[in-house]
Amino acid sequence: MKIVLLGRGHRITDIIDTFSTRGRQVVVVTSDGHTLSEIQDRRITRIVADPATVSFDSLRLTSNPDDIVVVAEHQESFLRQTLENLRRQKMSGTVVVYTPLPTRRLAADYPEFFFRGDRRSYYTELRELVRRSLTRQKVQAIRTILRESPDAVTVIWGNPDPDAIASAFALKELLAGETASWTICYLGEYTRPENLAMVRTLKIPTVKYAPELISRKAAVLTVDAQPSFFQLDGQLRFDVIIDHHPLAELGPHRFADVRPTYGSTSSILTEYYLHTGAIMSRRVATALFLGLKVDTANLTRNVTDADVNAFRHLRTRADENMLRVIELTQMPLSTLDHFSVAIANKKVARDVIFSYVGLVDNPDVCVHVAEFFIKLSGISWAITACRTREKVVVVFRSDGFRKHAGREAERLFVEYGPAGGHRTMARAELPVERLAGVLAEPTDPAIERWLLGRLAQRLRALGQVKA
Numbered sequence: 310m311k312i313v314l315l316g317r318g319h320r321i322t323d324i325i326d327t328f329s330t331r332g333r334q335v336v337v338v339t340s341d342g343h344t345l346s347e348i349q350d351r352r353i354t355r356i357v358a359d360p361a362t363v364s365f366d367s368l369r370l371t372s373n374p375d376d377i378v379v380v381a382e383h384q385e386s387f388l389r390q391t392l393e394n395l396r397r398q399k400m401s402g403t404v405v406v407y408t409p410l411p412t413r414r415l416a417a418d419y420p421e422f423f424f425r426g427d428r429r430s431y432y433t434e435l436r437e438l439v440r441r442s443l444t445r446q447k448v449q450a451i452r453t454i455l456r457e458s459p460d461a462v463t464v465i466w467g468n469p470d471p472d473a474i475a476s477a478f479a480l481k482e483l484l485a486g487e488t489a490s491w492t493i494c495y496l497g498e499y500t501r502p503e504n505l506a507m508v509r510t511l512k513i514p515t516v517k518y519a520p521e522l523i524s525r526k527a528a529v530l531t532v533d534a535q536p537s538f539f540q541l542d543g544q545l546r547f548d549v550i551i552d553h554h555p556l557a558e559l560g561p562h563r564f565a566d567v568r569p570t571y572g573s574t575s576s577i578l579t580e581y582y583l584h585t586g587a588i589m590s591r592r593v594a595t596a597l598f599l600g601l602k603v604d605t606a607n608l609t610r611n612v613t614d615a616d617v618n619a620f621r622h623l624r625t626r627a628d629e630n631m632l633r634v635i636e637l638t639q640m641p642l643s644t645l646d647h648f649s650v651a652i653a654n655k656k657v658a659r660d661v662i663f664s665y666v667g668l669v670d671n672p673d674v675c676v677h678v679a680e681f682f683i684k685l686s687g688i689s690w691a692i693t694a695c696r697t698r699e700k701v702v703v704v705f706r707s708d709g710f711r712k713h714a715g716r717e718a719e720r721l722f723v724e725y726g727p728a729g730g731h732r733t734m735a736r737a738e739l740p741v742e743r744l745a746g747v748l749a750e751p752t753d754p755a756i757e758r759w760l761l762g763r764l765a766q767r768l769r770a771l772g773q774v775k776a
C-alpha cells in the first residue's frame with residue numbers, strides 16, 4: 310500500500326507525520342515551495358509537479374486498488390482542476406479529499422471520491438471532546454461529595470437486578486479511594502437465582518438495607534433509580550443520583566446524572582471509566598456487560614449509540630466463563646416440579662395454551678413455563694397463572710404478530726390489580742382480597758375456573774375448554 314499526497318498546506322505535512330512513521334511508502338506531489346520546505350523526513354519521495362496536470366503514468370505512479378491518494382487543497386479552482394486530472398487518469402486507489410471548503414457540492418460533483426471537510430471533523434471531534442469533558446466534571450463532582458463524607462452507602466431500590474448491582478459495584482470500584490468505607494445495600498430481596506449468582510461469582514458485597522447502615526454524615530447514593538421510587542417517607546435523602554429512567558421530581562440532592570435515552574445505567578458507568586481513562590477490572594466489565602445486556606435484551610430494545618459503544622467496549626473485557634456461569638443459573642431445581650404440574654394441567658385450544666400452576670413460593674416460575682410454552686409450534690399465546698399467599702399472578706407471552714399482550718392483560722385484569730406490558734410479554738398481579746367479589750372462596754379450582762372464563766372474553770378459543 311502506497312500513500313500519494315497531492316496539493317499543499319499543513320494537512321500534507323500532518324498526514325506525512327501520521328503515515329511515514331508506520332513504514333508506509335509515502336509520495337508527495339506538490340508545486341508549493343512552502344509545503345516542500347516543511348517536509349523534513351528523508352524517507353518521503355518528493356515530486357515537484359503541479360497536481361492539476363501531473364501525469365501519474367509518466368511518474369510511474371500507477372496505482373494499486375489498495376493505494377490511498379490524499380488531496381489537500383483550500384482553493385476551490387485548484388482543487389477542482391486536481392480532481393478533474395485524477396478523474397481523467399482513472400486512478401484505481403481510494404481518493405480522499407481534505408479541505409476547509411464546504412464539501413456538499415464537491416461530493417455531488419465527484420461522487421467517486423471521499424470528502425472530509427474540516428467543518429464535519431471539527432464538529433464530530435468537538436462534540437466528542439465536550440462529552441468527555443462533561444463526564445470528567447461529573448465524576449469530579451461525585452469525588453468531591455465523597456471526600457467530604459467519612460463513609461458512603463449506595464441504596465438499590467427494590468429487588469436488586471443486574472443493571473443496579475453492576476452500576477453500584479462499578480461506581481464503588483471507581484471511587485472507593487475517596488472515602489473510608491462504602492456499603493452497597495438493597496431494599497427488596499434476591500428473587501432471581503441469576504442475580505444471586507452474579508454477586509457470588511463476581512464477589513460483589515451487598516447487604517440488606519437497614520436504617521442503621523446510614524450514619525449521619527454518610528454520603529447516600531442511588532443508581533438505576535430515583536428518589537421518587539423510594540417510599541420510605543422521607544427517611545432517605547440522596548446526595549448522588551445516577552439513573553436512566555424517565556426523569557421525575559428529584560427533590561433535594563447534590564448531584565444527579567439522569568439520562569432517559571440510555572438503555573442502561575451500566576452504559577453511563579462505562580462512560581465514567583472510558584472518559585476518565587480509569588482502568589476497568591475484569592469483574593467490573595463483566596458486571597456492566599450483564600447489566601447492559603439484561604436491560605436492553607441484548608441490545609434489541611431502547612438502544613442509543615452510547616449503549617452500542619459501551620457494548621463494544623465491554624464485550625472484549627468481560628469474562629466469558631463467569632458470564633456463562635451467571636446466565637445459566639436461572640431456575641432453582643424445584644422449578645421442575647412446577648413444570649410437571651403446568652404440563653399436566655395445560656389447556657390447549659387452537660393457538661392458545663393456558664395453565665394454572667397453583668400455589669408457588671416465587672411467581673417467576675410462571676415466567677419460565679410461559680416462555681417454554683410460547684416456543685411450541687402452533688402456539689401464539691401462552692398464559693400461565695399461579696398464586697402466592699397474597700396474590701394471583703397471570704403471565705402472558707405472545708408472538709406479537711397482530712397481538713398486544715400488554716393491552717389484553719390490561720383490558721382483562723386492570724380492575725383487579727396492576728396489569729399491562731408489551732406486545733409480546735405482559736403480567737397481571739391480582740391481590741387475593743380484590744377477588745373476593747368474584748370468588749366465593751379463593752381455592753385453586755375456583756381461581757382456575759374464574760381465570761379461564763375471564764381470559765375467554767378476549768381469547769375466544771379458550772371458551773371451548775373446561776377447567
Ligand SMILES: [Mn+2]
Pocket residue numbers: 472473533553572573574604
Ligand atoms: Mn436499568
